[in-house]
Amino acid sequence: MKTFDLIIIGAGRGSYLAAKAANLGKKVAIIEKSKLGGTCPNRGCVPSKLLIGYANKIREIKSSKKHYIKSFIDDIDIEKIFADTNDYINSVEDFYEKIFNENVTVYRGEASFVENKVIKINKDKITAENIVISTGSRPAEPLTEGSWTSDNIFPLKQIPKSITIVGAGFIACELANFFDSIEVKTIQLVRGDTLLENEDKDIQEIFKEQYTKNVDVRFNTSIKEATKQTNNHFKIELEDGNFIQTEALLYAIGRVSNADTLNLENTDIKLNEKGFIKRDEFFQTDVKGVYVVGDASGENMLQHAAAYEVNHLSKILFEDKIKPLKFKYMPHAVFSDPEVASVGLTEQKAKNLNLNYVVSTTNWKASAKAKALKIEYPQTKFILNPYTYEILGCHLIGFESATIIHQVLAVMHIDNDIRHLKNMLYIHPALSEVLLPAAVNAIKVIKEYKKSQET
Numbered sequence: 001m002k003t004f005d006l007i008i009i010g011a012g013r014g015s016y017l018a019a020k021a022a023n024l025g026k027k028v029a030i031i032e033k034s035k036l037g038g039t040c041p042n043r044g045c046v047p048s049k050l051l052i053g054y055a056n057k058i059r060e061i062k063s064s065k066k067h068y069i070k071s072f073i074d075d076i077d078i079e080k081i082f083a084d085t086n087d088y089i090n091s092v093e094d095f096y097e098k099i100f101n102e103n104v105t106v107y108r109g110e111a112s113f114v115e116n117k118v119i120k121i122n123k124d125k126i127t128a129e130n131i132v133i134s135t136g137s138r139p140a141e142p143l144t145e146g147s148w149t150s151d152n153i154f155p156l157k158q159i160p161k162s163i164t165i166v167g168a169g170f171i172a173c174e175l176a177n178f179f180d181s182i183e184v185k186t187i188q189l190v191r192g193d194t195l196l197e198n199e200d201k202d203i204q205e206i207f208k209e210q211y212t213k214n215v216d217v218r219f220n221t222s223i224k225e226a227t228k229q230t231n232n233h234f235k236i237e238l239e240d241g242n243f244i245q246t247e248a249l250l251y252a253i254g255r256v257s258n259a260d261t262l263n264l265e266n267t268d269i270k271l272n273e274k275g276f277i278k279r280d281e282f283f284q285t286d287v288k289g290v291y292v293v294g295d296a297s298g299e300n301m302l303q304h305a306a307a308y309e310v311n312h313l314s315k316i317l318f319e320d321k322i323k324p325l326k327f328k329y330m331p332h333a334v335f336s337d338p339e340v341a342s343v344g345l346t347e348q349k350a351k352n353l354n355l356n357y358v359v360s361t362t363n364w365k366a367s368a369k370a371k372a373l374k375i376e377y378p379q380t381k382f383i384l385n386p387y388t389y390e391i392l393g394c395h396l397i398g399f400e401s402a403t404i405i406h407q408v409l410a411v412m413h414i415d416n417d418i419r420h421l422k423n424m425l426y427i428h429p430a431l432s433e434v435l436l437p438a439a440v441n442a443i444k445v446i447k448e449y450k451k452s453q454e455t
């Protein structure tokens with residue numbers, strides 16, 4: 001049996017840990033059953049955002065009327081869009097291979113545990129003092145044979161004339177926005193009556209109103225039966241009795257753990273109720289020296305979280321900085337149309353936790369830049385602790401929300417007090433300036449709340 005200093009199972013963000021350890025002279029084994037780089041560059045964040053780049057441009061051209069410009073789109077070269085996106089995807093493995101030095105042994109295949117510290121890969125058995133599980137997650141099984149998920153849609157293959165996308169989360173809303181924008185007949189099927197149900201309720205409502213101006217969303221329905229016909233189209237019977245004919249069918253109905261591939265029953269490693277791997281604040285599983293990072297823990301399921309965790313774990317393993325990591329604030333964004341960005345508590349969560357909080361909502365209309373861009377609905381919503389001025393949550397909807405929210409993140413991370421956002425100097429009239437009236441209003445709301453408490 002071969003012995004390494006470190007074994008990493010899953011070459012998504014875990015690849016960077018392998019590279020770092022190898023640069024420090026450690027003997028590292030990394031095991032990957034699919035493509036080096038994992039979900040984000042091969043079939044996740046990056047390809048989906050490359051597509052959103054096209055969608056944004058198309059939407060912008062189509063809305064040029066607002067600026068008194070008559071325009072039309074002569075041609076969208078979808079083949080080029082697909083080819084460009086696939087070129088990027090095809091370059092990923094090469095990039096990852098190059099980050100590994102001679103201390104890294106790359107095993108190709110599915111890893112599983114034989115016992116607590118022994119891993120089987122193909123015919124080999126290997127062991128190490130430290131083992132990191134970074135096996136990520138995968139899409140929930142599609143319910144219809146021949147349909148797609150975000151895993152097998154990339155690299156992009158045929159250009160469908162029509163697509164039906166099942167799901168209401170960010171992946172469904174990003175991909176449906178793209179296909180609709182390139183004029184593929186797109187229908188989105190949603191079981192309930194909301195989209196992006198984890199977002200703050202007010203943001204959900206604005207999103208739904210704006211998004212459904214473009215994308216044909218059928219709410220309160222789901223697929224009763226779908227079959228692929230001889231003409232290669234799916235015939236879908238909906239629970240509400242309607243029928244849809246569609247060339248492509250894509251399920252984006254959530255993500256599940258890959259822990260079932262690891263034979264963890266041969267170990268003392270425990271799973272949580274959702275099947276993801278349990279860990280402590282030092283990323284340690286129930287077996288000392290076996291760690292779990294990224295999506296495999298089921299906690300944050302975001303690339304920036306996985307990257308931060310891998311970085312932190314490398315400090316624990318190689319720099320003896322044995323500090324726990326508990327994210328206080330975990331931001332996220334939805335790169336659809338409109339764009340949404342969020343950090344901290346939603347109002348419904350603050351209510352459920354019985355917290356004392358106040359809410360400040362402001363639109364972006366006071367901003368000269370927003371006026372120049374002729375954006376109408378965008379909003380900033382703060383959830384605040386009225387006693388400490390702490391920002392408990394911030395939710396933005398509108399153009400470049402994911403960029404603008406970083407100012408709020410900086411304040412929250414360094415010294416969480418909304419007053420900093422009021423006292424700082426903004427470049428006039430940059431779009432970021434929308435946070436100034438938002439902060440001014442938030443402080444006013446807090447003062448009014450305090451006053452009302454005195455009387």
Ligand SMILES: Cc1cc2nc3c(=O)[nH]c(=O)nc-3n(C[C@H](O)[C@H](O)[C@H](O)COP(=O)(O)OP(=O)(O)OC[C@H]3O[C@@H](n4cnc5c(N)ncnc54)[C@H](O)[C@@H]3O)c2cc1C
Nearest residue numbers: 010012013033038039044045111135136294295301302303
């Ligand atoms: C369509 C889509 C869009 C997304 N957009 C964003 C976004 O905009 N922003 C964001 O922050 N996040 C986004 N995400 C989420 C992000 O991709 C993940 O959070 C991130 O990739 C997790 O990294 P990871 O290293 O934990 O797992 P992964 O990148 O999934 O890597 C795990 C690797 O382990 C391998 N593996 C699994 N089991 C085994 C085994 N038994 N043996 C060997 N190998 C194994 C897998 O093949 C995989 O390569 C998106 C995801 C999708 C699907």
